[in-house]
Amino acid sequence: EPEVTQTPSHQVTQMGQEVILRCVPISNHLYFYWYRQILGQKVEFLVSFYNNEISEKSEIFDDQFSVERPDGSNFTLKIRSTKLEDSAMYFCASSPSGDEQYFGPGTRLTVT
Amino acid sequence: AQSVTQLGSHVSVSEGALVLLRCNYSSSVPPYLFWYVQYPNQGLQLLLKYTTGATLVKGINGFEAEFKKSETSFHLTKPSAHMSDAAEYFCAVSSLMDTGRRALTFGSGTRLQVQP
Numbered sequence: 318e319p320e321v322t323q324t325p326s327h328q329v330t331q332m333g334q335e336v337i338l339r340c341v342p343i344s345n346h347l348y349f350y351w352y353r354q355i356l357g358q359k360v361e362f363l364v365s366f367y368n369n370e371i372s373e374k375s376e377i378f379d380d381q382f383s384v385e386r387p388d389g390s391n392f393t394l395k396i397r398s399t400k401l402e403d404s405a406m407y408f409c410a411s412s413p414s415g416d417e418q419y420f421g422p423g424t425r426l427t428v429t
Numbered sequence: 430a431q432s433v434t435q436l437g438s439h440v441s442v443s444e445g446a447l448v449l450l451r452c453n454y455s456s457s458v459p460p461y462l463f464w465y466v467q468y469p470n471q472g473l474q475l476l477l478k479y480t481t482g483a484t485l486v487k488g489i490n491g492f493e494a495e496f497k498k499s500e501t502s503f504h505l506t507k508p509s510a511h512m513s514d515a516a517e518y519f520c521a522v523s524s525l526m527d528t529g530r531r532a533l534t535f536g537s538g539t540r541l542q543v544q545p
Contacts, residue, residue, distance in 0.1 A: 321472075350532070360473070360519065360535040373532055408472060415531055416461060416480060416523065420473040 319343040321421035323409050329427045330399055338394045338424045340409030346419075348412040349392045351384065353377070353405040354423075360408065366392065367415070399428045431456050431524040435536035443544050448492075448507040450539045452520030455501065461523035461531065462503040464494055467538075468516045476518075479503065490514070515543045 322341045330336050342349050351363040364374040366384055383395045392411075396403055406425050410418040436451040454460055461480045465473040477488025484496040490513075494505045503520060517538045523531040 323472075352533070359537050360521075360533075362532040362534065365532055375532075410473075417463065417475055417478050418533060419475065420465070422472040 321409055321411055321419055323407075323421040323424050325424060326422065327425045327427070329429065332401060332428055333398050336396050336399055336426065338396075338407050338409075338426070340392045340394075340411075340421055341390055342392055342409070342411030343413075343419060344390070346411035346413050348372075348415045348418075349384075349386070350410040350412070350418060351394045352408045352410065352420075354408065355402075355405040363394070396426075399426075401428050404428045431460070431522045431534045433520050433522050433534055433536035435518075435520050435539050437539055438537065439540045439542065441542040441544060442510045444512055445509050448505070448510045448514065448541065450505040450518050450520075450541065452494075452503045452505065452536060453501050454503060454520070454522045456522055456524075458525050462494075462496060463521040463523065463533065464488065464492070464503075464505050465519045465521060465535075466490075466516045467519065473519065476505070510541075510543045512543050512545065515541055517541070 324339045349366040354360045362375050364378045365372045381397045385393050406423045408423045409421045412418045432455040434453045463478045464476040479486050479496045487493045492507045517540045519538045520536040521533040
C-alpha cells in the first residue's frame with residue numbers, strides 16, 4: 318500500500334540554522350500539507366499546497382517558513398532560521414481529493 | 430472557526446471490554462470528521478471518516494463512529510478491546526477554507542490503555 322515517507326526521522330540543529338524537512342507524498346495525490354505537534358500539545362496545521370502554490374496557511378506559518386515541490390515528487394518544508402520553539406514533530410500529509418489526508422511518520426526536529 | 434474537544438486525555442479499559450472515546454466538534458458549516466490513531470513512534474493513521482450520507486461509519490480494526498448532528502458528536506467505539514488497540518487516538522474536523530481545500534483541526538488526543 319502506498320505511503321507518505323519523510324526524511325530524516327530525526328533532525329538536530331542549532332538555533333539560527335536553516336533546516337529542510339523532506340516528504341514524498343503518495344504518487345497520485347494532488348494536495349499536500351504540513352502539520353506540527355509540539356511535545357504534549359495538539360497537532361497543528363501549518364500549510365496546504367495545491368497546483369504548485371500555497372492554498373492556505375495558518376498564523377504559525379510566518380516568513381521563516383517556506384514550502385516547495387521542486388521536482389514533482391518531493392515536497393519540502395524549509396525553516397530559515399530555527400528557534401528553540403520550533404522543536405516539534407513535523408508531519409507531512411497528502412490527499413487525492415482534498416478531503417481525507419494520509420500522514421507520514423513525521424520528522425522530529427530538535428533545536429538546541 | 431472549527432474546534433474539536435476530546436473528553437478524557439486517558440482512557441483505560443480491560444481487554445474484551447467496550448471502547449468508547451468521546452469527541453465533540455464545533456463547526457459553522459457541515460463538517461467532515463475523522464479519527465486517526467497514532468502508535469508509539471509512528472505517524473497518524475486514518476481509522477475512519479464521515480463526509481456525507483450514512484451517519485454510522487465503519488473503519489479499520491473493528492472501530493466505528495456515529496455522527497450525531499444534534500449532539501455535535503462523533504464518538505469512536507469498538508465492541509471488544511484488544512491489547513493491540515493501545516495507542517493515542519485523535520479526532521479531527523475538516524474546515525472548509527476560502528479556496529475549497531480543507532485543513533484539519535485536531536483534538537488534543539486520548540491515550541487508550543488496554544489492561545490484560
